[in-house]
Amino acid sequence: MTSLVQSPVPSRIQSVGAVSAQRVGFAEPLPLKSGAVLPAFELAFETYGSLNAAKDNAILVCHALSGHHHVAGHYADNPNNIGWWDNIVGPGRPFDTDRFFIVGLNNLGGCHGSTGPASSNPLTGKPWGADFPVVTVEDWVASQARLADHLGIDAWAAVIGGSLGGMQALQWTMSFPERIRNSLVIAAAPRLSAENIAFNDVARQAIITDPDFHGGHFYEHGVRPMRGLRLARMLGHITYLSDDQMAEKFGRRVKPGAGSYGFDVEFEIESYLRYQGDKFAGVFDANTYLRMTKALDYFDPAAAFENDLAAALASARAKFLVVSFTTDWRFSPARSREIVNALVKNGQDVSYAEIASAHGHDSFLMDEPHYHAVIEAYLRRVLP
Amino acid sequence: MTSLVQSPVPSRIQSVGAVSAQRVGFAEPLPLKSGAVLPAFELAFETYGSLNAAKDNAILVCHALSGHHHVAGHYADNPNNIGWWDNIVGPGRPFDTDRFFIVGLNNLGGCHGSTGPASSNPLTGKPWGADFPVVTVEDWVASQARLADHLGIDAWAAVIGGSLGGMQALQWTMSFPERIRNSLVIAAAPRLSAENIAFNDVARQAIITDPDFHGGHFYEHGVRPMRGLRLARMLGHITYLSDDQMAEKFGRRVKPGAGSYGFDVEFEIESYLRYQGDKFAGVFDANTYLRMTKALDYFDPAAAFENDLAAALASARAKFLVVSFTTDWRFSPARSREIVNALVKNGQDVSYAEIASAHGHDSFLMDEPHYHAVIEAYLRRVLP
Numbered sequence: 001m002t003s004l005v006q007s008p009v010p011s012r013i014q015s016v017g018a019v020s021a022q023r024v025g026f027a028e029p030l031p032l033k034s035g036a037v038l039p040a041f042e043l044a045f046e047t048y049g050s051l052n053a054a055k056d057n058a059i060l061v062c063h064a065l066s067g068h069h070h071v072a073g074h075y076a077d078n079p080n081n082i083g084w085w086d087n088i089v090g091p092g093r094p095f096d097t098d099r100f101f102i103v104g105l106n107n108l109g110g111c112h113g114s115t116g117p118a119s120s121n122p123l124t125g126k127p128w129g130a131d132f133p134v135v136t137v138e139d140w141v142a143s144q145a146r147l148a149d150h151l152g153i154d155a156w157a158a159v160i161g162g163s164l165g166g167m168q169a170l171q172w173t174m175s176f177p178e179r180i181r182n183s184l185v186i187a188a189a190p191r192l193s194a195e196n197i198a199f200n201d202v203a204r205q206a207i208i209t210d211p212d213f214h215g216g217h218f219y220e221h222g223v224r225p226m227r228g229l230r231l232a233r234m235l236g237h238i239t240y241l242s243d244d245q246m247a248e249k250f251g252r253r254v255k256p257g258a259g260s261y262g263f264d265v266e267f268e269i270e271s272y273l274r275y276q277g278d279k280f281a282g283v284f285d286a287n288t289y290l291r292m293t294k295a296l297d298y299f300d301p302a303a304a305f306e307n308d309l310a311a312a313l314a315s316a317r318a319k320f321l322v323v324s325f326t327t328d329w330r331f332s333p334a335r336s337r338e339i340v341n342a343l344v345k346n347g348q349d350v351s352y353a354e355i356a357s358a359h360g361h362d363s364f365l366m367d368e369p370h371y372h373a374v375i376e377a378y379l380r381r382v383l384p
Numbered sequence: 385m386t387s388l389v390q391s392p393v394p395s396r397i398q399s400v401g402a403v404s405a406q407r408v409g410f411a412e413p414l415p416l417k418s419g420a421v422l423p424a425f426e427l428a429f430e431t432y433g434s435l436n437a438a439k440d441n442a443i444l445v446c447h448a449l450s451g452h453h454h455v456a457g458h459y460a461d462n463p464n465n466i467g468w469w470d471n472i473v474g475p476g477r478p479f480d481t482d483r484f485f486i487v488g489l490n491n492l493g494g495c496h497g498s499t500g501p502a503s504s505n506p507l508t509g510k511p512w513g514a515d516f517p518v519v520t521v522e523d524w525v526a527s528q529a530r531l532a533d534h535l536g537i538d539a540w541a542a543v544i545g546g547s548l549g550g551m552q553a554l555q556w557t558m559s560f561p562e563r564i565r566n567s568l569v570i571a572a573a574p575r576l577s578a579e580n581i582a583f584n585d586v587a588r589q590a591i592i593t594d595p596d597f598h599g600g601h602f603y604e605h606g607v608r609p610m611r612g613l614r615l616a617r618m619l620g621h622i623t624y625l626s627d628d629q630m631a632e633k634f635g636r637r638v639k640p641g642a643g644s645y646g647f648d649v650e651f652e653i654e655s656y657l658r659y660q661g662d663k664f665a666g667v668f669d670a671n672t673y674l675r676m677t678k679a680l681d682y683f684d685p686a687a688a689f690e691n692d693l694a695a696a697l698a699s700a701r702a703k704f705l706v707v708s709f710t711t712d713w714r715f716s717p718a719r720s721r722e723i724v725n726a727l728v729k730n731g732q733d734v735s736y737a738e739i740a741s742a743h744g745h746d747s748f749l750m751d752e753p754h755y756h757a758v759i760e761a762y763l764r765r766v767l768p
Contacts, residue, residue: 133645194653195653197651198622201651201654202619202622231593234582235619237582238586241579243579247579251578252576252577252684261517261518262518274589294645300636303636
């Protein structure tokens with residue numbers, strides 16, 4: 001474990017500006033961990049900055065449960081649609097587009113442009129729906145390797161992700177040790193706990209038991225399981241925030257004008273959760289949600305090594321930055337330390353930062369100066 | 385704050401044996417905190433042991449969200465239906481029925497025999513359903529005082545409860561300071577946090593958005609919102625258990641024979657939660673569940689005293705035993721200490737025990753030797 005010098009965030013920070021999404025098709029079938037084979041697939045992606053002549057400045061950004069390929073910038077025809085990690089990507093930002101070529105993609109099984117459950121099943125001509133296979137973190141990394149091939153990238157300077165994205169950054173070091181030089185694993189865990197799985201299962205059951213789910217074939221019925229998705233997202237948000245943050249942000253405050261002794265919105269926290277739930281239910285695909293949570297549940301690289309995470313990671317050649325946040329109770333710092341300890345046991349090169357942050361699991365998306373400074377400092381070592 | 389001598393649980397511990405439920409009607413209207421007035425009501429209750437001549441040996445047991453009046457013993461015609469707190473009530477048990485007269489009741493708005501949403505609304509002759517008023521902890525205590533009158537009990541030797549039941553034990557000291565000599569507040573909090581309310585609201589939304597809820601008038605449709613109740617209970621169980629306990633009890637173990645890469649039960653934790661959810665959904669009333677959670681949300685005795693809990697408790701004359709459990713994250717020890725600190729600030733008589741237990745919030749129902757010894761020792765002081 002090496003220490004990181006904390007450097008201030010540079011003052012010259014800009015957005016990457018207007019960006020465009022791209023799409024690439026892969027005709028060669030993709031064998032999945034489940035045993036299923038995806039006959040062909042497309043990936044939606046975006047890039048920021050330029051690949052240098054040596055092709056050694058590429059960073060892959062992996063998304064979490066509800067993310068996608070629109071990581072930074074905005075669309076010319078929709079300036080308000082700003083990338084989900086825009087605060088960290090851009091000229092002078094920690095993922096400095098003056099130095100790095102940044103790639104974001106929508107994962108296989110997603111609902112933002114890559115092949116997923118709402119895509120047409122070539123065998124039937126109808127949406128895949130429930131028949132879309134369950135994809136795993138390993139499968140995603142395999143599909144991302146195809147994208148790297150397409151872009152002419154032999155090895156990533158770094159793969160980075162938070163939460164489920166961090167699991168992909170970790171998996172890259174095991175699936176393709178020669179194709180990743182640095183793995184930045186943020187707010188992640190080496191596998192879910194029983195409690196993590198429990199929350200996921202309640203969310204899944206909310207969706208599956210929604211009468212509008214129709215066994216996953218709701219597309220054909222012209223409906224969407226909005227009730228279930230809404231509940232899943234409300235529950236998710238509870239686990240993304242910290243108890244303290246909720247207390248500070250909402251406390252027991254009552255929404256102005258709200259009635260009482262009834263069941264409409266009364267406390268502000270209720271208003272927030274229902275708003276977040278409604279917003280999400282209006283746009284996200286239920287079958288994608290189910291599969292993203294299953295990918296989380298299944299991720300367990302140590303399982304094939306008699307639960308010895310160090311053994312699972314022994315083949316990795318990358319250097320690591322592991323980051324956790326003090327108030328994250330979904331994937332607490334103790335879970336990140338499991339990864340760090342395994343790497344230390346192997347004598348591998350790992351830096352670890354435990355960031356004091358009030359924002360719980362969501363901290364990895366926030367504009368936390370200390371956190372961004374750690375990323376910035378680490379990436380200065382990757383490519384000065 | 386006084387210290388408690390820890391005494392061993394006596395070896396002569398017995399069940400109270402076969403018991404019978406009773407019911408009493410109150411014809412005088414009950415004004416509720418909401419402004420509504422309940423025209424008349426019935427309470428289901430059970431008693432164990434005998435009221436002594438001085439009538440100073442009565443203990444009231446208040447139940448939590450899903451509890452009822454069947455606290456101890458079994459029914460002659462159903463020996464498997466054992467009271468929910470049987471492990472602590474009986475001859476030689478901490479609530480020693482050789483010394484105490486123990487009273488358990490089903491709270492107003494409940495679904496186990498007391499007047500509640502499924503009862504007939506005298507104005508319409510149909511079930512109250514959505515029209516049953518929201519009841520608060522204060523309302524419950526007022527109705528319990530009527531039960532005390534009926535039983536000829538001027539003052540309780542003790543009122544005890546865990547979780548929502550502990551809030552009632554606390555409220556008794558403020559509503560009727562002359563009618564309670566000891567308040568035993570177990571695994572409770574002086575008010576819910578934003579996170580507590582958030583979990584309750586997700587549970588309520590699961591019920592309310594179930595198409596079988598019919599705005600609370602499902603009785604007339606011959607259906608019950610089983611899906612919503614099931615989700616509410618699954619979620620509740622996550623918050624009742626500790627993360628460590630879940631890890632130990634279930635971990636990432638897969639249910640034998642379960643398939644994988646699908647959405648049926650796979651991990652044992654999923655099997656447990658779904659079983660608990662199904663069991664509960666089969667018997668509990670959805671309108672009662674909504675009202676129990678609202679009573680939790682509304683409980684906030686400090687609110688009327690500029691959030692000064694000590695001021696709210698200043699009128700109390702009772703002695704207090706406050707008990708918390710180290711792994712309880714629903715109502716953590718810090719929440720119990722808020723109550724203790726307020727009482728200490730007032731110079732009131734309070735004992736506090738923070739019990740090392742692996743069972744999370746549910747610890748208050750468990751046969752924890754240290755916990756039971758603390759209750760036993762405290763009640764020896766109440767009545768040797």
